[in-house]
Amino acid sequence: MSRFLTIVLKEIKDNFRDRRTMLSALVFGPLFGPVIFAGVISLTLNQATGKAQKPLPLAVVGAEHAPSLVTYLGQQDTDLELLDVDADTAIGLVRDGEKEMVLLIDDSYGESWNAATPARVSLVLDGSDQSTSRQARRARGYINGWSRQVGAMRLVARGIDPNVARAINIDEIDTSTPSGRAGLVLGVLSYFLLFSMLAGGMYLAIDTTAGERERGSLEPLLTLPVTRTALLLGKLAATCFFMSLSLAIALVALAAALGYVPLQRLGMSVEFGPAQVVTAFLFMVPFTLIGASLMTVVASFTKSFKEAQSYVTFAMLAPTLPIMVAAVMNLKSTAAWMAVPSMSQHLLMLDLIKGEPLNLTYVAISVGSTLGLGVLFAAIAVMFYRREKLLM
Amino acid sequence: MIEVRNIAKSFGKVKAVSDVSFSAPDGRITGLLGPNGAGKSTTLRVLYTAIQPDQGSASVDGIDVSRDPLEVRRRLGALPHGAGLYNQLTARENIAYFAAMHGVEKSERGDRVQRMIDLLEIHDFADRRTKGFSQGQKIKVALARALVHGPRNVILDEPTNGLDVMATRSLRHIIRKLREDGCCVLFSSHVMQEVAALCDEIVIVANGRVSMAGTTDAIRQKTGCDDLEDAFVRAIGRTEAAA
Numbered sequence: 001m002s003r004f005l006t007i008v009l010k011e012i013k014d015n016f017r018d019r020r021t022m023l024s025a026l027v028f029g030p031l032f033g034p035v036i037f038a039g040v041i042s043l044t045l046n047q048a049t050g051k052a053q054k055p056l057p058l059a060v061v062g063a064e065h066a067p068s069l070v071t072y073l074g075q076q077d078t079d080l081e082l083l084d085v086d087a088d089t090a091i092g093l094v095r096d097g098e099k100e101m102v103l104l105i106d107d108s109y110g111e112s113w114n115a116a117t118p119a120r121v122s123l124v125l126d127g128s129d130q131s132t133s134r135q136a137r138r139a140r141g142y143i144n145g146w147s148r149q150v151g152a153m154r155l156v157a158r159g160i161d162p163n164v165a166r167a168i169n170i171d172e173i174d175t176s177t178p179s180g181r182a183g184l185v186l187g188v189l190s191y192f193l194l195f196s197m198l199a200g201g202m203y204l205a206i207d208t209t210a211g212e213r214e215r216g217s218l219e220p221l222l223t224l225p226v227t228r229t230a231l232l233l234g235k236l237a238a239t240c241f242f243m244s245l246s247l248a249i250a251l252v253a254l255a256a257a258l259g260y261v262p263l264q265r266l267g268m269s270v271e272f273g274p275a276q277v278v279t280a281f282l283f284m285v286p287f288t289l290i291g292a293s294l295m296t297v298v299a300s301f302t303k304s305f306k307e308a309q310s311y312v313t314f315a316m317l318a319p320t321l322p323i324m325v326a327a328v329m330n331l332k333s334t335a336a337w338m339a340v341p342s343m344s345q346h347l348l349m350l351d352l353i354k355g356e357p358l359n360l361t362y363v364a365i366s367v368g369s370t371l372g373l374g375v376l377f378a379a380i381a382v383m384f385y386r387r388e389k390l391l392m
Numbered sequence: 393m394i395e396v397r398n399i400a401k402s403f404g405k406v407k408a409v410s411d412v413s414f415s416a417p418d419g420r421i422t423g424l425l426g427p428n429g430a431g432k433s434t435t436l437r438v439l440y441t442a443i444q445p446d447q448g449s450a451s452v453d454g455i456d457v458s459r460d461p462l463e464v465r466r467r468l469g470a471l472p473h474g475a476g477l478y479n480q481l482t483a484r485e486n487i488a489y490f491a492a493m494h495g496v497e498k499s500e501r502g503d504r505v506q507r508m509i510d511l512l513e514i515h516d517f518a519d520r521r522t523k524g525f526s527q528g529q530k531i532k533v534a535l536a537r538a539l540v541h542g543p544r545n546v547i548l549d550e551p552t553n554g555l556d557v558m559a560t561r562s563l564r565h566i567i568r569k570l571r572e573d574g575c576c577v578l579f580s581s582h583v584m585q586e587v588a589a590l591c592d593e594i595v596i597v598a599n600g601r602v603s604m605a606g607t608t609d610a611i612r613q614k615t616g617c618d619d620l621e622d623a624f625v626r627a628i629g630r631t632e633a634a635a
Contacts, residue, residue: 006492010481017480017521216476220534223440223470224493225462388443392403 003226007234011204012241021203025242029199030250033192038257041188055079056138061090062105066119069105072146087122094124100132101125101139116154189353190346191323193250193284198291198316200246201239202309205295208235209390210308219391232296232385236378239292244285251277276352283358284345286367289374291319293381300384322346338365341373393418393576394439394545399448400600401434408434410600413448416578416593418544421571423591424580427628431600432580433473436549439578440470452545466494469543471551475530479523483514483533486522487540494541508536512566528559535566546570548579552586564590588620598628 016022056078063070063082074080083090083102093099104122112119121143125136152162203211212218221231255272298315302308322343331337333351338344344366351358384390394416401409409431416422424432437443438450441461450457452464477486487505496504509518512532517525522533531551539546548567552560567590570577581587587594594611596604604611604627608620615623 003493003495006489010478010489013485014478014480212476215479216472216474217478218476219437219442219472219474220470220476220490220537222442223465223468223472223538224490225465225495226493227462391437391442 004230004234004237007226007231008237008241011235011238015204015238015242018203025200025203025246026249030196030246031253033196033250034254034257037189037192037254038261041261056135056142057081057100058139059083059090059093059099059102060105061085061087061102062107062109065105065107065109066113066121069121069143069146072149073103073142076142076145078142091124094126097126101135103139103143188327189254190349191320193247193254193280193349194287194291194319194323194342194345195316196250197243197247197284197288198295198319201243201288201292202295202312202316204235204239204242205292206299206305206308206312208232208239208296209300209385210302211299211305213391214305222391228386229382232382233378236289236292236296236381239296240288243288243291244281247284247288248277248281251280271355272353279358280349280352283348283363283366286370286374287319287341287345290341290370290377291316293374293377294318296381297377297384300381300390333359333362335362335365338362339369341366341370344369393454394422394450394452394547394578395454396435396439396450397448399435399438399445399450401431401438401443401446407600409438409445411448412597412600412602414595414602414605416576418576419571419574420592421567421577421579421590422593422595423587424578424595424597425584425587425624426580426582426597428582430582430597432582432597433549435597436470436472436547436578436580439464440468440472440547441465442472466541467543467545469538469541469546471531471534471538471546471548473549473553475527475534477522477525477530477533477537480521482521483518483525483529483536484509486533487537490537491540496541504540504542505536508540511539511569512536513562527554528556531555531559531563535563539570544574545576546578548577550580550582552581552583560586584621584624596624596627603627 056076058073058078059081060070060073061083070080070082083093085093087104090099090102090104094102102124104124106120106122109119109121123136123139123143125132127133127136151165155162155165209218212221222228224231255274255277258272294315295312298311299308302311319342322340323346325331326337326343326346331343331347333347337347344362348358348363348366396415397413399409399412400407412431412435414422414424424435426432434443438445438457439452441457441464444458453467455463455467457464477483478489481489484505487508488501491501491504492498509515512535514529514532514536517529522530525533531554535548535551546567551563555563567577567579571592579590588608591608593607594605595602596611604614606614611623611627612618612620615626617623617626
């Protein structure tokens with residue numbers, strides 16, 4: 001036991017002194033992740049929710065031809081601007097980007113109106129701009145609304161039930177609730193946390209095999225009267241320590257960064273204070289054993305530190321796969337999903353961030369299955385560490 | 393006391409050691425001499441239990457390397473090829489780490505480490521991180537690390553590689569001191585002069601076999617060469633012709 005501690009403490013001291021490694025493991029990974037996350041998410045949120053809430057800006061040419069339509073549009077969520085220019089000028093304004101959209105009301109509007117034939121209006125817009133297309137859909141919706149209303153009145157005036165003209169009525173049921181969309185957004189968040197955690201232990205995991213071999217310190221180490229199992233477990237423990245440290249820093253950084261993300265716009269009240277940081281740390285920390293063992297196993301196959309780095313970086317993607325599945329399929333916490341490590345941490349994280357009470361049975365299943373797989377991976381890591389080929 | 397009996401070891405299809413036997417008695421310096429790739433390092437690796445022999449057996453103080461590797465390691469001070477220090481630790485910390493791993497009591501550890509620093513005369517850089525040390529400095533620290541638990545058997549794999557004249561001389565001085573203390577010293581080299589200058593017993597290895605063994609004089613006699621270098625060439629030539 002004292003040997004085990006000796007190894008752990010030595011690895012921790014050794015690593016803390018390597019400034020470059022520490023900088024990447026404890027600063028860049030855990031800090032920059034949440035900061036970039038917060039920045040990107042706020043930007044996306046502002047774009048997605050910003051435009052829909054503003055009144056639709058709409059310039060109208062020839063308003064005098066259709067006073068009732070203009071009055072109707074003015075009652076909708078629009079910001080009308082009546083222009084006194086001819087059609088060509090109006091088209092020019094849109095082309096030059098001075099106006100986003102112009103509604104042209106034809107001179108013949110009044111005539112057609114009186115004759116009860118379809119009256120002509122044109123919507124001038126630049127369809128290559130995505131946000132304009134969205135705005136155009138709104139404008140079209142308002143105009144169609146007016147058209148339907150008037151049409152129905154005309155039918156009634158002729159003694160016909162307006163519903164006769166309607167063969168089908170489509171109802172759209174949009175299931176993308178604000179918090180559902182947020183689920184996708186927050187999926188990225190667990191990914192960041194997991195990634196920071198793994199990055200924190202990557203250097204040490206590689207150093208355990210490929211690194212020590214390259215430096216030539218592995219062979220002297222193996223001449224010590226300590227079993228290889230004890231050596232490896234000591235190093236794994238040190239790796240887990242650094243991963244936990246990274247995780248803790250990332251969580252604190254996240255708590256700080258979330259304050260700047262306007263998540264309430266998605267209808268979510270996010271409370272991520274010290275209590276949530278501690279809770280999240282507790283249910284995520286068991287994952288360090290899986291991560292550390294996985295990275296150590298992968299690194300033990302490689303010949304050099306550089307080679308190990310590229311393979312381990314690749315292996316770091318594996319634990320993020322279940323998260324992606326969960327995020328894309330919008331999975332909810334169930335006892336069965338709790339048996340899947342990394343997915344269970346992700347789902348618990350979602351519950352935590354949505355302010356839902358954590359199901360303790362779920363947490364227990366998650367911790368149990370994660371530690372179980374971790375022990376299995378650690379056993380594999382020990383097995384590989386005991387091979388003679390380790391030295392070659 | 394180190395004994396090796398008919399060990400053989402292959403790595404895949406490559407036969408690193410075919411048949412090596414010798415013994416290295418206490419209070420004497422035994423040199424394992426041979427060209428590069430002869431199987432010296434593999435033999436030493438079997439002795440310090442980094443690898444297991446496919447055939448044959450080896451023992452340290454009568455303890456079989458396969459049966460009780462931990463006890464063998466306790467009785468050994470081994471300096472594998474190259475120094476392999478931890479760059480971020482100071483020389484003193486490197487030595488203390490090994491002392492702790494060898495189970496030297498904490499109360500005793502400081503003194504032990506200091507004694508090693510005195511013995512190897514590394515005071516000037518004992519408290520500097522080993523990153524950037526010269527090869528000579530590294531080897532000295534590595535040797536201090538290997539000897540800190542006071543082993544009665546010492547194995548050194550090409551310790552003089554990359555050392556300058558002064559460093560080599562001081563290393564020889566230390567090895568002789570170990571002999572005076574009654575230790576069994578086994579060291580490998582591909583430099584004939586090195587072995588001639590230091591060893592009481594010589595084991596010449598070529599192509600994974602012992603081609604000749606004995607005291608320096610005995611080898612001169614057997615080959616009929618006065619010059620040890622000629623004797624070496626002849627001894628190796630014999631196995632190479634046979635292989």
